[in-house]
Structures are given as C-alpha cells and as structure tokens.
Amino acid sequence: MNKNSEKIIISTYNHKGLYFAVGVSEQEGNILKSSIPKTRKKDVISEISDSFSSFKVSDKYENLAKSLCSAYHGKKTQFCFNIYDGTPFEKNVLEKVMKIPYGEVRTYKDIAETLGTRAYRAVGMALKRNPLPIIIPCHRVVKSDLSLGGYKGGTNMKKNILKMEGVHIVNDKIIKSMYG
DNA sequence: CAGGCTCTTCACA
DNA sequence: TGTGAAGAGCCTG
Numbered sequence: 001m002n003k004n005s006e007k008i009i010i011s012t013y014n015h016k017g018l019y020f021a022v023g024v025s026e027q028e029g030n031i032l033k034s035s036i037p038k039t040r041k042k043d044v045i046s047e048i049s050d051s052f053s054s055f056k057v058s059d060k061y062e063n064l065a066k067s068l069c070s071a072y073h074g075k076k077t078q079f080c081f082n083i084y085d086g087t088p089f090e091k092n093v094l095e096k097v098m099k100i101p102y103g104e105v106r107t108y109k110d111i112a113e114t115l116g117t118r119a120y121r122a123v124g125m126a127l128k129r130n131p132l133p134i135i136i137p138c139h140r141v142v143k144s145d146l147s148l149g150g151y152k153g154g155t156n157m158k159k160n161i162l163k164m165e166g167v168h169i170v171n172d173k174i175i176k177s178m179y180g
Numbered sequence: 181c182a183g184g185c186t187c188t189t190c191a192c193a
Numbered sequence: 194t195g196t197g198a199a200g201a202g203c204c205t206g
Contacts, residue, residue: 107202108201108202108203109202109203112202112203118202118203119202120202120203121199121200121201121202121203122200122202123201123202124200124201124202125199125200125201126201127201128200128201138201141201142201143201143202143203144202144203144204145203148201149201149202150200150201150202151201152201155201158201
C-alpha cells in the first residue's frame with residue numbers, strides 16, 4: 001500500500017468509551033481520512049496514520065472528531081473534505097454514495113447502474129476502501145434484496161448507524177419505504 | 181441452496 | 194506486462 005506523503009494532523013474524540021479520529025492535512029485543513037470508532041485510542045490513531053508517511057497527533061481538530069462522533073450517532077452532519085486517493089472508478093463510486101440523502105438507502109446495484117456498469121462487487125470493494133467511513137455514508141448502501149450487506153466495521157455497526165438515522169430495519173432487512 | 185455471471189483490483193510471476 | 198484469484202453483489206434454476 002503506498003502512502004500519501006502529505007503531512008497530517010490527527011485528532012481524536014472520546015465518547016462513552018469509543019474513540020473517533022480524523023486525519024486533516026496540515027496545509028489546507030482538508031479531512032483526508034476518518035476512522036471507524038474503536039475502543040482503544042491507539043487503534044484509531046493507527047488506522048489513520050497507516051495511510052500516511054508523516055503525521056502528528058494534536059487536539060487541533062478535536063471538534064471535527066466530535067462531529068464524526070455525532071454523525072456516527074445518527075445526527076445530520078456536514079463535512080468539508082476531499083478524496084485524496086483511489087482509482088477513477090473508486091472516486092466515481094464515492095461521489096455517488098456521497099449524494100445518498102440522510103436516512104435513505106441505495107443498493108450496490110443502483111450505484112453500479114448509475115455508473116453504467118454491472119460491476120456490483122467492485123462497488124463493494126470500492127466502499128471497503130472508503131477513506132472517509134461515516135463521513136461518506138457507505139453504511140447507506142445495501143444489497144438489492146434490501147438485506148444489509150457487508151461493512152468494514154461489521155454489519156452490526158452498519159445496522160446501528162442506519163437505525164440511528166431513522167431507517168426501519170426488520171429481521172436485518174430494510175423496509176421498502178426507506179429505499180429512495 | 182448452487183452455480184454462473186459480472187467487473188475491478190491485487191498479488192505474484 | 195500478463196495471468197489468476199478474490200470480493201461489503203446479482204440472477205437464475
């Protein structure tokens with residue numbers, strides 16, 4: 001895995017035993033990477049820092065890490081960010097997923113079709129490598145039978161985030177009215 | 181449920 | 194550069 005050479009600042013936020021972290025470019029203040037919440041601080045920091053050759057930890061962007069926490073808890077939250085890495089295909093996927101409205105859901109198939117391809121599985125791969133989990137709402141992408149599908153942080157976490165956004169889920173399936 | 185289809189990416193030669 | 198395997202999926206029988 002080749003690393004981004006940009007210098008970043010990592011800030012964390014702790015809420016009820018869960019740590020959140022963001023990696024922000026020192027130069028421009030863009031969010032380049034976010035973490036899946038974890039129970040140990042060093043784990044969220046390494047999830048971020050692993051993608052970069054140079055970093056430092058400070059509380060400068062603690063407010064952003066806090067926003068990440070809010071978003072995780074189903075609060076509508078806006079972020080300013082850019083996507084620092086990835087193939088054109090991956091960027092196209094992330095761009096479509098960014099546009100899924102809060103509290104709604106789309107399928108891997110939908111995303112593939114709007115990109116004019118049948119690479120359903122490749123859409124999943126692209127989301128697996130989403131550098132901005134939660135901020136880019138890959139948890140709003142599910143399987144075409146409206147069962148949940150996979151998630152980097154575990155399907156249980158995917159289910160919980162969706163529930164907190166007000167999506168109705170019964171027997172691990174999205175109920176149709178939530179599917180825009 | 182099994183098996184084939186579809187495509188992108190990665191590993192390894 | 195070239196080939197093969199692996200995937201957060203989909204469809205048909």
